[in-house]
Amino acid sequence: MAGAGKYGIPASMAEFLATGAGVRGLVESGVTSVPPFFEEPCSDSTTALSTTLSVPTVDLSGPRSATVAAVGAAARSCGFFNVINHGVDDGAVVSAVQAFHELPRAVRSALYTLMPVGGICYSTVPNTGGQYADRLLSWRDYLRVLLQNSPPPDVGCIPAFCRHAMMEYRRRIDEFGKEITGLLSEALGVGAERLHMATQVEAWVMTGHYYPPCPEPERVVGAAEHTDPSMYTVLAQDHVGGLQVRLHDGGWADVQPVPGALLVNIGDVLKLVSNDEYKSVEHRVRIKSSVDPRVSVATFFNPAKCGDSRLLGPLPELVTLEKPARYRNFTMTEFLNTRAEFGHSSCSTDHFRVPVE
Numbered sequence: 001m002a003g004a005g006k007y008g009i010p011a012s013m014a015e016f017l018a019t020g021a022g023v024r025g026l027v028e029s030g031v032t033s034v035p036p037f038f039e040e041p042c043s044d045s046t047t048a049l050s051t052t053l054s055v056p057t058v059d060l061s062g063p064r065s066a067t068v069a070a071v072g073a074a075a076r077s078c079g080f081f082n083v084i085n086h087g088v089d090d091g092a093v094v095s096a097v098q099a100f101h102e103l104p105r106a107v108r109s110a111l112y113t114l115m116p117v118g119g120i121c122y123s124t125v126p127n128t129g130g131q132y133a134d135r136l137l138s139w140r141d142y143l144r145v146l147l148q149n150s151p152p153p154d155v156g157c158i159p160a161f162c163r164h165a166m167m168e169y170r171r172r173i174d175e176f177g178k179e180i181t182g183l184l185s186e187a188l189g190v191g192a193e194r195l196h197m198a199t200q201v202e203a204w205v206m207t208g209h210y211y212p213p214c215p216e217p218e219r220v221v222g223a224a225e226h227t228d229p230s231m232y233t234v235l236a237q238d239h240v241g242g243l244q245v246r247l248h249d250g251g252w253a254d255v256q257p258v259p260g261a262l263l264v265n266i267g268d269v270l271k272l273v274s275n276d277e278y279k280s281v282e283h284r285v286r287i288k289s290s291v292d293p294r295v296s297v298a299t300f301f302n303p304a305k306c307g308d309s310r311l312l313g314p315l316p317e318l319v320t321l322e323k324p325a326r327y328r329n330f331t332m333t334e335f336l337n338t339r340a341e342f343g344h345s346s347c348s349t350d351h352f353r354v355p356v357e
């Protein structure tokens with residue numbers, strides 16, 4: 001894989017990237033200790049965890065009013081909820097993504113890249129527009145596919161090994177997303193169509209994460225702490241676990257995977273559009289096993305791409321004398337640039353905050 005050296009990254013990391021085999025390749029080669037260019041957890045995260053978060057459940061087969069109430073309560077409190085009885089076969093896409101990441105090394109490395117090609121990226125390097133000098137790596141490889149409706153994705157660029165499963169999942173998750181957007185909208189008290197009308201939300205990005213087992217799991221992060229830049233994110237995952245959510249007291253809690261459930265979390269854009277009604281909560285991934293890999297597929301639902309022609313901001317219906325607009329309006333381009341500059345936390349959303357008088 002060409003081009004690793006040009007970003008001025010440490011030689012050992014460049015050498016690793018040039019193998020094109022990802023973290024999975026390191027593990028296959030039998031490493032017994034973690035190389036120095038992997039991110040270490042910050043000191044607070046090494047303290048033993050005793051907490052498991054009880055994530056609220058939303059049952060799509062229940063009466064509509066109960067479902068709306070459950071979605072609203074979850075989005076206003078912990079920002080995460082498990083959806084059951086959703087009718088989406090998520091097992092197939094998780095298996096296909098796992099099979100892709102476990103292809104023979106030579107097949108994988110032919111596809112490994114530092115920058116997206118045709119909207120597709122199989123990599124270990126965070127996608128930061130090539131500016132990742134001095135950045136450390138997380139203990140995971142990913143396959144990211146851009147899926148926006150316009151221009152349509154170049155389906156032929158999706159690796160053949162998981163193309164069918166990803167496109168089939170995309171079709172089902174689109175339907176699921178329409179349902180979730182309607183529920184989130186209704187739970188804001190603005191009618192079921194309003195959020196979609198304001199944002200044209202659609203599934204933009206699908207990321208198939210592969211967290212290989214680690215010989216020293218406590219020395220790495222699978223994903224550093226962050227909030228999602230999306231309206232909301234839908235996570236399909238296997239049974240291994242590793243996702244953790246930031247608690248009100250600053251600590252972290254494990255989120256146990258619930259068989260058959262899709263996990264939804266509110267992202268930063270919806271936090272702003274809902275005028276802080278909904279919570280976008282920090283989360284991260286720790287590696288739980290020195291034996292089993294973990295696989296998850298995160299689908300990010302975002303406002304449809306429409307250049308700079310649309311302003312987003314708190315819905316006017318949610319702005320009152322008692323609760324004035326907490327954020328100013330912004331374009332998606334501005335939002336994403338700010339995030340690239342200020343990072344994946346509340347620092348970037350604070351940038352849009354209206355000062356309190």
Ligand SMILES: O=C(O)CCC(=O)C(=O)O
Pocket residue numbers: 207209223228235237242243283284285296298
């Ligand atoms: O794999 C996971 O559990 C979470 C991944 C995640 O947070 C993300 O892709 O934004």
Ligand SMILES: [Fe+2]
Pocket residue numbers: 226227228233283
């Ligand atoms: Fe995330």
